[in-house]
Amino acid sequence: MAQTPRPNHPLSIADAWAFTAEHGPQTTFFFDFDGVLSPVTDDPDASQPAPSVPGVLEKLATVVQRVAIVSARPVSFLRSRFSALERVDLYGLYGLEVWHEGEVVTEPAALPWVPAMAELAERARTELPGDVLVEYKRLSVALHYRTAPQHAAAVERWGHEQAERQGLRVQGGRMVVELKPPVDQDKGMVITEGVRNAGCAWYFGDDMSDIKAFDALRAREAVDPSFVGVAVAVANPETGAEVSSAADLTLESPDAVAEFLTEGLRRF
Numbered sequence: 001m002a003q004t005p006r007p008n009h010p011l012s013i014a015d016a017w018a019f020t021a022e023h024g025p026q027t028t029f030f031f032d033f034d035g036v037l038s039p040v041t042d043d044p045d046a047s048q049p050a051p052s053v054p055g056v057l058e059k060l061a062t063v064v065q066r067v068a069i070v071s072a073r074p075v076s077f078l079r080s081r082f083s084a085l086e087r088v089d090l091y092g093l094y095g096l097e098v099w100h101e102g103e104v105v106t107e108p109a110a111l112p113w114v115p116a117m118a119e120l121a122e123r124a125r126t127e128l129p130g131d132v133l134v135e136y137k138r139l140s141v142a143l144h145y146r147t148a149p150q151h152a153a154a155v156e157r158w159g160h161e162q163a164e165r166q167g168l169r170v171q172g173g174r175m176v177v178e179l180k181p182p183v184d185q186d187k188g189m190v191i192t193e194g195v196r197n198a199g200c201a202w203y204f205g206d207d208m209s210d211i212k213a214f215d216a217l218r219a220r221e222a223v224d225p226s227f228v229g230v231a232v233a234v235a236n237p238e239t240g241a242e243v244s245s246a247a248d249l250t251l252e253s254p255d256a257v258a259e260f261l262t263e264g265l266r267r268f
């Protein structure tokens with residue numbers, strides 16, 4: 001039987017699925033969590049995967065080489081949402097944490113920053129307006145203004161001042177400013193490493209930090225023209241335009257992601 005030719009950009013989705021189905025054992029699927037697998041909620045603690053997501057991820061993992069979630073959430077949070085999944089790999093805190101052989105492995109260079117991050121979260125709670133939600137994640141602090149958009153500028157300013165004073169990094173996102181240790185790790189680096197031996201990879205993202213992951217797919221294609229990278233954006237009113245413009249296609253919502261995968265699985 002003739003092999004499906006490598007699809008070129010701009011990608012036809014039918015061709016991308018045909019190529020993926022033919023190269024399942026060399027293909028990895030990466031997913032961001034918030035806004036991609038889970039609908040956005042005002043309270044970050046309340047977010048849950050869309051109902052059909054866990055089942056479709058587990059099914060996908062039976063036909064491709066690897067399925068992984070690459071999130072800014074801690075691994076402990078991801079495990080609480082996907083406890084039944086056995087075949088899906090988890091990267092937390094932009095790859096500073098990884099779930100490996102039953103335990104969380106943390107990037108050693110980040111560990112000395114735990115006390116500073118705890119102290120920063122405390123200070124954010126006292127110095128920022130009470131309706132700014134402070135999410136402490138052990139190795140980063142996210143300052144949310146989704147329910148208090150009038151404080152966006154103040155949160156941005158406070159975050160940048162702290163970053164400058166303490167030598168931290170700032171990651172912008174959807175109604176959130178996140179402060180991270182100055183350790184070289186991001187979603188792009190996770191993907192660069194993750195696709196080293198892959199023939200094909202898909203990445204689904206909705207936020208600014210996901211654009212680095214899309215870039216990593218493009219970079220891999222540039223050095224290996226046989227590699228196929230498919231960048232999928234998930235629409236949203238905040239970062240949607242920017243993320244979509246860097247992607248091969250855009251899906252409407254986490255439910256649409258699950259439907260898209262369910263449909264794609266019929267090709268295998």
Ligand SMILES: O=P(O)(O)OC[C@H]1O[C@H](O[C@H]2O[C@H](CO)[C@@H](O)[C@H](O)[C@H]2O)[C@H](O)[C@@H](O)[C@@H]1O
Pocket residue numbers: 032033034035039040041042043044047070071072073135142144146173174175176178207209
């Ligand atoms: O990389 P991700 O897994 O997508 O994490 C990015 C941020 O996601 C979360 O915040 C976002 O989702 C919240 C729940 O839906 C929403 O309330 C918030 O406005 C969004 O920015 C998470 O809470 C953050 O820590 C992550 O940085």
